Amino acid sequence: MSEPTLPSGVERRAFDGRERLATRGPPVYGEPTDGEWRAWDPSRSKLGAMLKLGMDTGLAGDDTVLYLGAASGTTVSHVADISGATYAVEFAARPARDLLSVADDRANLFPLLKDARRPATYGHVVEPVDVLVQDVATRGQADVAVRNARFLSEGGRLLLAVKARSEDVTAEPDAVFESVTGTLSETYEILGTRRLDRFHDDHLGVVARRR
Amino acid sequence: MHEDDPTDEGWFAGLDRGDLAAAREAIESGGSETPADWPALAVESGFADGEADYYDALHEATVHTTREMVHEAERAGDRQLVHAVWAMDDCTRTANELAERVAEWAGSLLEESGSGLEYAREVADRDDVPTSLRSLATRVRDLDDQAATLRTDIERTAPDVAPNLSAMAGPVLAARLVSLAGGLESLAKKPSGTLQVLGAEEALFAHLQGHAPSPKHGVIYTHDAVRNTHPDDRGSASRALAGKLTIAARVDHYSGERKPELDEELRERIDAIRARKAGDGATRDDDE
Numbered sequence: 459m460s461e462p463t464l465p466s467g468v469e470r471r472a473f474d475g476r477e478r479l480a481t482r483g484p485p486v487y488g489e490p491t492d493g494e495w496r497a498w499d500p501s502r503s504k505l506g507a508m509l510k511l512g513m514d515t516g517l518a519g520d521d522t523v524l525y526l527g528a529a530s531g532t533t534v535s536h537v538a539d540i541s542g543a544t545y546a547v548e549f550a551a552r553p554a555r556d557l558l559s560v561a562d563d564r565a566n567l568f569p570l571l572k573d574a575r576r577p578a579t580y581g582h583v584v585e586p587v588d589v590l591v592q593d594v595a596t597r598g599q600a601d602v603a604v605r606n607a608r609f610l611s612e613g614g615r616l617l618l619a620v621k622a623r624s625e626d627v628t629a630e631p632d633a634v635f636e637s638v639t640g641t642l643s644e645t646y647e648i649l650g651t652r653r654l655d656r657f658h659d660d661h662l663g664v665v666a667r668r669r
Numbered sequence: 670m671h672e673d674d675p676t677d678e679g680w681f682a683g684l685d686r687g688d689l690a691a692a693r694e695a696i697e698s699g700g701s702e703t704p705a706d707w708p709a710l711a712v713e714s715g716f717a718d719g720e721a722d723y724y725d726a727l728h729e730a731t732v733h734t735t736r737e738m739v740h741e742a743e744r745a746g747d748r749q750l751v752h753a754v755w756a757m758d759d760c761t762r763t764a765n766e767l768a769e770r771v772a773e774w775a776g777s778l779l780e781e782s783g784s785g786l787e788y789a790r791e792v793a794d795r796d797d798v799p800t801s802l803r804s805l806a807t808r809v810r811d812l813d814d815q816a817a818t819l820r821t822d823i824e825r826t827a828p829d830v831a832p833n834l835s836a837m838a839g840p841v842l843a844a845r846l847v848s849l850a851g852g853l854e855s856l857a858k859k860p861s862g863t864l865q866v867l868g869a870e871e872a873l874f875a876h877l878q879g880h881a882p883s884p885k886h887g888v889i890y891t892h893d894a895v896r897n898t899h900p901d902d903r904g905s906a907s908r909a910l911a912g913k914l915t916i917a918a919r920v921d922h923y924s925g926e927r928k929p930e931l932d933e934e935l936r937e938r939i940d941a942i943r944a945r946k947a948g949d950g951a952t953r954d955d956d957e
Binding site for chain 2: 586
């Protein structure tokens with residue numbers, strides 16, 4: 459395992475004798491805690507897996523963040539722990555209910571029940587951000603990232619988890635990933651990609667920079 | 670629904686601090702093609718006393734808005750579906766029953782006879798029958814139309830309530846399972862063996878009292894995976910289908926995320942069961 463620099467606010471700490479990634483904040487999903495620190499489970503979080511696998515995410519403490527596909531708020535809770543203003547977009551009502559309890563405990567987390575494919579419906583709430591994190595299980599994931607590039611200034615980061623099976627259940631994941639990165643590269647310069655299979659089957663982690 | 674006509678103003682424009690109802694309206698229905706430095710603009714316009722104060726207001730407004738929208742969506746969801754399914758079934762059953770009455774009556778008056786809903790529709794359009802018969806036939810037609818409208822409603826709303834279950838079972842069967850279980854949550858908490866026989870309660874209780882074989886399937890009988898499988902293999906097919914539907918219902922209730930791979934897994938499983946029949950029947954019924 460490589461030893462890249464972790465974003466400030468994320469530390470490796472021992473929980474029950476095992477070293478795990480952790481952030482400081484109120485617990486959310488029954489994760490192990492150590493004082494203020496709580497473990498960040500890479501098998502429940504694609505961004506957690508990207509960090510665990512040593513991808514250089516370029517996250518700095520106190521970034522402003524737009525998070526697309528916040529779901530129940532598992533990952534976005536850790537992101538909000540280490541970031542400044544964090545906008546969390548989720549389309550489905552059921553997971554958004556859980557996201558709300560995460561937001562109740564975090565003054566810098568702003569939940570929005572919106573469709574990530576239609577950024578104009580939240581452009582009046584979300585400010586330009588330093589980092590776009592995307593984990594949406596819908597067809598057209600690259601397209602979502604391209605449409606939401608408007609929230610990033612030049613050089614802003616995209617941290618993307620691509621789920622091959624959301625694009626096409628029958629296609630080879632590699633073919634899907636190639637097509638996704640192809641679409642992305644018009645708008646983003648791709649800095650690194652890595653398969654997340656150790657924690658998430660048929661997922662690709664992508665780090666990119668807005669052109 | 671104003672996303673085609675974004676104002677390009679922040680959500681706080683023209684808003685009174687603390688008016689959460691108006692804030693919700695602005696966040697839910699407003700929009701802007703391009704983002705802007707809203708915190709700075711809000712301070713500039715006097716909405717907030719500083720960045721920290723703006724974020725406090727934003728937090729209060731977004732949490733409030735999302736909570737209300739979630740609450741409404743869920744209230745609108747599975748309970749409404751249950752009512753729609755019962756109403757559709759009532760309309761269909763009553764329409765069929767009355768159509769028989771119309772056919773009996775019309776048969777005593779007219780040369781040609783017929784039966785069923787189609788015939789009742791014909792009678793409703795005739796002017797050579799007594800008004801009271803024509804009126805009854807018109808009721809039948811309206812009830813049948815109402816059932817069709819309810820079906821369309823169900824087909825539209827079931828995928829929102831239970832996306833995976835609807836994709837796998839079809840919206841109407843999905844809605845039927847939800848209503849037999851008494852809601853999506855109760856369906857998600859049932860074991861697959863229970864889901865398999867939902868709608869076959871009479872046969873199940875006869876079996877439990879010891880004088881009948883166990884039912885192989887309830888309403889899931891209408892699913893292609895059961896109906897179009899050879900009768901010898903329908904027990905296996907029902908069991909496999911019920912297993913996958915149970916998973917779909919649980920994903921729908923606990924996560925709500927659409928997982929197309931579930932459909933694929935069901936297809937593979939059913940293909941395997943059907944292929945087995947073509948080869949050798951010896952291992953039938955002792956799988957899993």
